[in-house]
Amino acid sequence: MSQAPRRTVVVLAAGEGKRMKSALPKVLHPLLGRTLLGHVLVAAEAVEAEQTVVVVGHKAEQVRAHLAEVAPAAMPVLQAEQNGTGHAVRIALEAVADVAGTVVVLSGDAPLLRAETLAGLIEAHESGKRAATVMAAVVDDPTGLGRIVRDAGGGLARIVEHRDASDEVRAIKEINGGIYAFDAGALREALGKISTDNDQGEEYLTDVFALLVEVGSPVGVFVAPGAEETLGANDRAQLAELRALLRDRVNTAWMRSGVSILDPATTWIDVTVTLEPDAVIDQNSQLQGTSSVAAGAVVGPDTTLVDTSVAAGATVLRTHAIGAEIGPEATVGPFSFLRPGTKLARKSKIGGFVEAKNAELGEGAKVPHLSYVGDASIGAKANIGAGTIFANYDGVNKSRTTVGEAAFVGSDTVLIAPVEVGPGAYVAAGSAIAKDVPSGSLGVTRAPQRNVEGWTARRRAGTVSAEAAERAARETGEVSEAE
Numbered sequence: 001m002s003q004a005p006r007r008t009v010v011v012l013a014a015g016e017g018k019r020m021k022s023a024l025p026k027v028l029h030p031l032l033g034r035t036l037l038g039h040v041l042v043a044a045e046a047v048e049a050e051q052t053v054v055v056v057g058h059k060a061e062q063v064r065a066h067l068a069e070v071a072p073a074a075m076p077v078l079q080a081e082q083n084g085t086g087h088a089v090r091i092a093l094e095a096v097a098d099v100a101g102t103v104v105v106l107s108g109d110a111p112l113l114r115a116e117t118l119a120g121l122i123e124a125h126e127s128g129k130r131a132a133t134v135m136a137a138v139v140d141d142p143t144g145l146g147r148i149v150r151d152a153g154g155g156l157a158r159i160v161e162h163r164d165a166s167d168e169v170r171a172i173k174e175i176n177g178g179i180y181a182f183d184a185g186a187l188r189e190a191l192g193k194i195s196t197d198n199d200q201g202e203e204y205l206t207d208v209f210a211l212l213v214e215v216g217s218p219v220g221v222f223v224a225p226g227a228e229e230t231l232g233a234n235d236r237a238q239l240a241e242l243r244a245l246l247r248d249r250v251n252t253a254w255m256r257s258g259v260s261i262l263d264p265a266t267t268w269i270d271v272t273v274t275l276e277p278d279a280v281i282d283q284n285s286q287l288q289g290t291s292s293v294a295a296g297a298v299v300g301p302d303t304t305l306v307d308t309s310v311a312a313g314a315t316v317l318r319t320h321a322i323g324a325e326i327g328p329e330a331t332v333g334p335f336s337f338l339r340p341g342t343k344l345a346r347k348s349k350i351g352g353f354v355e356a357k358n359a360e361l362g363e364g365a366k367v368p369h370l371s372y373v374g375d376a377s378i379g380a381k382a383n384i385g386a387g388t389i390f391a392n393y394d395g396v397n398k399s400r401t402t403v404g405e406a407a408f409v410g411s412d413t414v415l416i417a418p419v420e421v422g423p424g425a426y427v428a429a430g431s432a433i434a435k436d437v438p439s440g441s442l443g444v445t446r447a448p449q450r451n452v453e454g455w456t457a458r459r460r461a462g463t464v465s466a467e468a469a470e471r472a473a474r475e476t477g478e479v480s481e482a483e
């Protein structure tokens with residue numbers, strides 16, 4: 001009987017990330033749907049570890065709170081002073097009672113590591129029965145990174161930090177990606193021997209490799225399939241580079257699975273979003289959080305969806321939607337704002353310049369132009385005229401408005417909640433409706449119209465309006481009052 005290999009994950013996340021110049025700890029910066037740390041923890045699931053330890057330090061409380069939210073099973077361990085990556089791993093191992101088998105060390109600021117690549121590192125390490133394996137990558141500009149120094153036979157000799165390296169070593173373009181697998185016993189022993197004899201006066205985890213080589217323990221290098229997998233974000237310019245790389249990775253995967261992304265360079269899809277084949281995403285669009293787009297739906301251009309579902313065949317044009325449910329074949333936009341609780345049934349319509357909040361539209365209901373629809377239920381096939389305002393707030397309380405099936409609300413109406421317009425009722429344009437309109441009735445609150453004849457000529461004499469009125473009077477044979 002073969003037993004599952006014992007593994008522990010240690011994620012290093014105690015550093016401040018000074019170069020981010022941020023009040024937010026570096027590992028909590030967001031990147032297409034997760035924090036940097038959140039991405040690393042998802043990749044770490046591939047390890048199938050007994051335990052995941054996260055070393056926290058800078059703004060530890062904030063990082064702990066985030067962990068409790070996204071990875072409650074992970075165990076935070078405090079590194080009060082950041083005395084180096086070796087020190088951090090030592091503290092992690094001391095904090096956990098029973099660490100055996102493989103220890104996988106990850107950097108909390110390197111979010112592009114793929115689960116498959118990590119699995120490859122562990123496989124190479126465990127099947128090779130090594131004491132330690134480092135993930136390396138070949139990069140054009142290795143400045144600032146640790147270099148992989150190989151021996152004459154091509155094996156790993158040691159890892160040298162940029163600031164401690166000679167010019168000869170600095171010329172090496174194979175770098176330490178900061179992702180490792182160790183044998184727990186060998187790691188613990190070597191960590192007990194590392195010094196702080198380096199430019200930064202820190203305990204370097206990387207020194208473990210030379211120490212293991214010295215005692216003849218087998219160590220190895222696993223070269224990452226793509227250098228981006230090891231990239232960390234040290235400042236916001238690098239963070240933007242990582243975001244663009246992740247955008248391309250996400251977009252390429254969706255296009256390969258049948259989604260049309262018309263302009264991948266301007267389309268930003270969180271890793272948490274789901275899309276169906278034959279969905280179309282037009283340019284300049286952002287799909288965030290738990291958003292989803294079903295087959296045949298068209299989203300964009302210039303649309304942001306946050307936690308919003310778009311059902312099959314719907315279109316959402318130049319719109320900002322948060323927490324909305326857009327039903328099958330519904331149409332939205334351009335220039336509309338859907339807020340949480342907006343639910344649009346099949347074939348319903350929210351047209352241009354409409355804001356909706358906590359609003360349900362029944363099948364085929366329409367709010368075509370320039371309206372505010374707050375706290376409302378609108379029945380199937382009802383039509384809401386241009387410029388209608390659902391006045392849901394009296395300064396203290398919010399109330400609901402109900403519009404029945406196939407009701408017709410004329411333009412420029414104010415529906416003062418709580419109020420109900422019955423099924424098949426009509427509301428005259430320009431009304432302010434504060435009392436229920438029973439089913440089948442017409443509600444009208446307009447003052448009767450009065451025309452004051454000759455007013456323009458008397459009160460606006462000499463204006464272009466007066467001239468136009470005079471011309472019109474001459475043409476119809478009427479004499480202007482002013483003459």
Ligand code: UD1
Pocket residue numbers: 012013014015016055057079081082083084085086087088107108109144145146147159160161175176177178203204205206232
């Ligand atoms: C480290 C490696 C370097 C490698 C690079 C890859 C060492 C000595 N050097 O350098 O060879 O090329 O990563 O990105 O390991 N951290 C702690 N506690 C500490 C120090 C660091 O938790 O006391 C965390 C940081 O928050 C970060 C990670 O460890 O997530 C790496 O630390 P960082 O300072 O970025 O190391 P580098 O100098 O980049």
Ligand code: CA
Pocket residue numbers: 109232234
């Ligand atoms: Ca780093």
